[in-house]
Amino acid sequence: MSLLELDGVTLKFGGLTAVNNLTLSVEEGEVFALVGPNGAGKSTVFNLISRFYTPVSGTIRFDGKDLLKMAPHEVPSLGIARTFQNIELFHQATVLQNLLVGRHRHRQARMIPQLLHLPSVRREERAHRVAVEEVIDFLDLQPYRDKLIAGLPYGVRKVVELGRALASKPRLLLLDEPASGLSVEETQNMRWWIDDIRRQMGITVVMVEHDMGLVGKVSDRVMALADGARLALGTPAEVQSHPKVIEAYLGTGAISKTANAAGERV
Amino acid sequence: MRFHFKTSYDQDINLFIDARKAASYGLLLAAAVALPFLLDDFYLGEATNVLIWAIAGLGLMLLTGQTGQASLGHSAFMALGCYATVLMIEAGVPFMLALPLAGIITGVVGALIAIPALKLHGVYLAIATLALAILADDIIVLLGPWTGGVNGKIAPDIVIFGHEINRWANPVEWYFVVLVVTVIVTLFYRNLLRAPLGRAFAAVRDSEISAQAMGVDVARTKTMAFGISCAITGIGGAFMGMFAGAFNNETFNFLLSIQLLMMIVVGGLGFIHGAFLGAVVIAFLPQLLSIVSDTIGGGVAIPGLEAAVFGAILILFLLFEPMGLYGRWLKTRVFLELFPFARKDMFKRQKSYLKTERLR
Numbered sequence: 001m002s003l004l005e006l007d008g009v010t011l012k013f014g015g016l017t018a019v020n021n022l023t024l025s026v027e028e029g030e031v032f033a034l035v036g037p038n039g040a041g042k043s044t045v046f047n048l049i050s051r052f053y054t055p056v057s058g059t060i061r062f063d064g065k066d067l068l069k070m071a072p073h074e075v076p077s078l079g080i081a082r083t084f085q086n087i088e089l090f091h092q093a094t095v096l097q098n099l100l101v102g103r104h105r106h107r108q109a110r111m112i113p114q115l116l117h118l119p120s121v122r123r124e125e126r127a128h129r130v131a132v133e134e135v136i137d138f139l140d141l142q143p144y145r146d147k148l149i150a151g152l153p154y155g156v157r158k159v160v161e162l163g164r165a166l167a168s169k170p171r172l173l174l175l176d177e178p179a180s181g182l183s184v185e186e187t188q189n190m191r192w193w194i195d196d197i198r199r200q201m202g203i204t205v206v207m208v209e210h211d212m213g214l215v216g217k218v219s220d221r222v223m224a225l226a227d228g229a230r231l232a233l234g235t236p237a238e239v240q241s242h243p244k245v246i247e248a249y250l251g252t253g254a255i256s257k258t259a260n261a262a263g264e265r266v
Numbered sequence: 267m268r269f270h271f272k273t274s275y276d277q278d279i280n281l282f283i284d285a286r287k288a289a290s291y292g293l294l295l296a297a298a299v300a301l302p303f304l305l306d307d308f309y310l311g312e313a314t315n316v317l318i319w320a321i322a323g324l325g326l327m328l329l330t331g332q333t334g335q336a337s338l339g340h341s342a343f344m345a346l347g348c349y350a351t352v353l354m355i356e357a358g359v360p361f362m363l364a365l366p367l368a369g370i371i372t373g374v375v376g377a378l379i380a381i382p383a384l385k386l387h388g389v390y391l392a393i394a395t396l397a398l399a400i401l402a403d404d405i406i407v408l409l410g411p412w413t414g415g416v417n418g419k420i421a422p423d424i425v426i427f428g429h430e431i432n433r434w435a436n437p438v439e440w441y442f443v444v445l446v447v448t449v450i451v452t453l454f455y456r457n458l459l460r461a462p463l464g465r466a467f468a469a470v471r472d473s474e475i476s477a478q479a480m481g482v483d484v485a486r487t488k489t490m491a492f493g494i495s496c497a498i499t500g501i502g503g504a505f506m507g508m509f510a511g512a513f514n515n516e517t518f519n520f521l522l523s524i525q526l527l528m529m530i531v532v533g534g535l536g537f538i539h540g541a542f543l544g545a546v547v548i549a550f551l552p553q554l555l556s557i558v559s560d561t562i563g564g565g566v567a568i569p570g571l572e573a574a575v576f577g578a579i580l581i582l583f584l585l586f587e588p589m590g591l592y593g594r595w596l597k598t599r600v601f602l603e604l605f606p607f608a609r610k611d612m613f614k615r616q617k618s619y620l621k622t623e624r625l626r
Contacts, residue, residue, distance in 0.1 A: 050479055076481035088476035092536065093468050096278070100462075101469045105481040107462040111490065114461035115454045121461055122279060128462075129275040168480065 001064060003028040003204050004049070004172060009058030011041075011048060011228070018044045019055070020228040026172070031198050031205045033215045035239070036225035037248055042208040043085055044228070046174050049206075050082055051075050062172065077105045079171035083161045083178065085208075087154075095144045095152070095160050099135060102167030103128040135163045139193065155186045162193065166201075173197065175207035179214050187214055194218045212240060224248070279460055281453075298445055302438040310437050312549060317444045318509055319529065319545035321451050322502025324538065326526050328455060329495035331536035332464065334471030335384065335488060338523045339395030340499045342402030345518035347372045347500025348507030349406070349413055355422045362426060365447070368504055369497040376496025377489050384488045399520035406515040418514025421507060433511055444505055451498055455538055458494070467491050499526075528580045534590025543591040551575065 002025035011019040019041045026032045034042045047053045049060060051072040060067040062078055070078075081102070090098050106128065109121045136142055139159050144152060149160065158178070165173055178194070179187045191214055197203050198218075209215050215222060216236040224231040224245045232242035239245055270283055282288035302310055326340050350368035355361055383394050406413045413419070424431040424443055431439040458464040466487045469477035474484050507513035525548060533544025552572055559568060587594050601608040 052475070052478075071483075072478045073481055073483040076479065082479050084476060084479075088473045088479075090469050090472035090476070092472055093465075097465055097468065101465050101477070101480050101482070104462060104466060104469075109461065111463060111494075114463050115457055117457040117461070122276075124462075125279050125460070126275050129278070133275075164480065 002026060003063060004206070005059075005061045006045070006048075007059045007061075009045075009048060009055045009060060011044060011053055011055045018228050019048065021058070022225075022228065022230060024223055024230070024233075026204060026206055028171075028204055029198065029202060030220040031194060031207070031218050033219035033222045033236070034206065034208045034225060035210070035212070035215060035222055035245075036231070039227075040225040040248075041228035042225055043176055045225075046082060046176055046206075046208065049075075049080065049174060076168060076170075079169070080174065081165035081168045081170035081172070082174035083158075083165050083176055085176040085180065087157050087161055089149045089157055089161055089164070091149045094146050094148055095141060095163075096132065096136075096146060098149060098160055098164050099132040099141075099167045100128055102135075102164040103131060105168050106131075131169065132167050135166045138166070138196070139163045155182055158182060158186070158190075162190075166197070166203075170203060172204045172206065175205060175209075177208055177210065179209060179211045187211060190214065191217055212236075216240070281456060295449070302441055307437050310441055312553065314437070314441045314444050314509060316542075316545045316549040317441075317448045318502055318505040319526075319548055320502075320542045321444075321448055321505065322499050322526055323530050323533065323541035323545055324451055324455055325495045325497070325499030325502060327530050327536070327538070327541045328458070328467070328498065329491050330527065331530060331540065332459075332471065333467040333488060333491035333495075335491065336388065336392040336527070337395045337492075337495070338392050338520070338527060339379075339398035339402075340496070340526050341399045341503075341518045341520050341522035343372050343376055343496040343499045344503025344506060344522065345402050345406060345515075346375060346496075347503035348513060348518065349419075350500070351504035352419055352421060352507065353412065355425075360426075361424050365501060365504060369501045372500025372503075373493040373497030376500075377493030380489045380492030381485075384485065384492065396520060396523070399523045403515050403519065406518070414514065416514055416516075418512050418517070419507075420512050421510070424508070433509060440509075444509075447501065447505070451501065452538060455498075463487075463490065525576070528576060530590075532579060532583050532590055534592030534594075535588075537590070537592040539592040539595075540590050543595075547579070547591070548576075551579075 004026040006022055006024050009019055009022045010017065022041075022045065034045060036042055044053065048055055049062075049067065051067060051070060051074075054068065062080060065078065067075065067078075090101060093101075107124070109118075109124055113121050136145060139162065141156075141159065141163060144156055144160070149157060152160070158181070162175070162178065165175075175194070179190050182190060194205055194207070195218055198205055205218075207215075207219070219236055221234065222236045222239040223233045224239050224242065226244075226248040231244045231248055232239045234242070270277070272278065277283060282291065301313055305313065322340070322344060325343075326337065329335050329337055347368050350371050351361075351364050354364035354367060359367070379398065383391060383398075386394050407415050409415075421433065423433070424440065426443070429439075430436075431443065433440055458467070466477065466482045469480065469482050470484055470487050470491075477487075478484055503518065507517060510517060529544035529548045530541055531544075532547055533542065534540030555572055555575060559571065583590060589596070
């Protein structure tokens with residue numbers, strides 16, 4: 001059984017079909033990339049998995065459980081964490097506080113003990129802090145620990161958002177354009193981190209990414225989408241040279257010119 | 267500038283980061299305890315008033331400053347807290363029990379009202395809660411048999427373990443009662459901030475969508491914030507009514523809500539200190555104005571002067587210091603600590619031009 005299974009998922013916004021009868025499965029332990037031109041429905045797939053949208057038809061299962069029966073805030077408790085394309089951090093809080101929010105699904109204390117700050121709450125806070133510090137060490141965020149998000153550069157914010165998702169100790173990590181807006185070095189770091197997240201932490205990663213260099217280096221399988229439907233699925237090299245993918249990116253006509261070259265490359 | 271060399275996670279969990287900070291707040295508390303021996307009864311009354319405003323302000327601060335939900339309906343919850351306390355005392359419940367019970371009642375009612383109201387956002391929530399405040403005025407009159415209607419009620423003395431504390435005869439004891447409650451409320455607020463719930467509040471304030479993606483139940487969190495906020499404000503309201511000696515529907519007019527909101531904005535949204543600084547402004551401004559008009563205007567009272575000055579102060583703060591008095595103090599402190607290396611734009615909020623679109 002796959003870790004994440006989408007089966008025949010369709011989502012419509014009025015007359016627009018954002019995701020069209022999409023079926024995909026992600027195996028435990030792999031890095032799976034979604035690529036495609038703008039508006040192909042990649043982020044929409046993430047929003048479907050996060051339950052921000054409800055599909056018109058189809059099923060979404062995580063580890064055998066029906067995600068469609070859950071509210072959006074219940075999804076993380078299964079072990080699904082995500083980042084956002086446009087960085088959705090808590091701006092008026094410090095890096096540490098942001099990462100601690102990532103621990104939300106592991107909280108135990110009820111309201112009254114929290115108001116009274118009972119010893120159990122303190123013990124729990126220490127445990128959260130230990131978990132968060134592991135993430136800080138992993139992502140080298142030590143210099144920014146007590147800095148407010150509002151004053152941090154873009155590249156660091158991107159890493160903090162990854163850290164917040166990791167702090168929840170997920171089984172499945174959804175990365176929405178982890179390398180967008182990053183410098184070459186930062187993208188390189190991101191690549192190594194994604195590798196380590198999979199190898200050392202054993203977390204399954206699904207990512208949406210435009211940087212084909214990054215996709216090619218970290219992912220096991222790639223699915224290309226266009227207009228909400230699957231174009232191609234396979235290894236990064238297979239997908240990159242798939243005639244339909246080239247057509248979707250470059251338009252018709254490009255195909256005849258590149259088909260031969262693409263064929264040779266495979 | 268001091269650097270904190272942290273050796274334990276507890277330092278970040280503790281109330282105060284180091285002994286020096288703890289000592290400075292200890293000193294502040296000592297000053298508050300010594301106040302009755304330094305001031306005459308009139309100014310002690312004013313100090314009590316400041317603390318009462320601060321309690322009510324802390325309640326609204328939790329909702330507006332911490333969770334990002336505006337409310338103009340908190341005068342209704344102050345009224346509820348006050349009537350609940352006084353009615354319970356009249357029914358024979360001891361004050362020590364009646365006050366927290368009234369807080370719980372106000373909190374529960376607030377949470378129940380919050381469930382439908384919090385589907386609204388921003389200015390719509392403010393208008394809905396304003397309607398609540400105006401409605402409360404009428405409800406108090408309609409419930410005349412219990413509330414005394416427009417004739418109002420005479421506040422009973424505070425009785426603690428058989429010891430009677432009259433508002434006029436024992437101002438020092440009264441002050442200490444309020445001080446103790448203020449300290450407890452502040453401590454609760456602070457405890458929330460260093461616990462998962464407080465972080466969930468801030469998460470909802472800054473980005474509902476990613477709060478949800480981290481497993482925060484936004485509706486539930488907002489409801490809890492509203493409930494706790496109303497409970498605290500209700501306790502503040504109870505003191506306000508009892509401090510006035512007599513109170514009726516007019517005491518908890520909707521203008522009180524607006525004053526309360528103004529107070530926390532002027533003090534500094536999102537800071538505990540902001541509630542106290544705002545309370546000082548709101549409690550002492552009328553005195554200051556009367557002194558000024560006495561000396562300059564020859565004792566002629568100018569109608570509407572107070573409201574106009576309050577309004578002007580609010581506008582000036584929104585324009586020039588949106589972080590409020592406490593924000594100004596933080597900036598000044600950083601400027602002095604870093605002198606001469608402070609930059610002018612160190613506190614400038616970065617606008618984020620890209621925001622994840624509203625998903626629903």
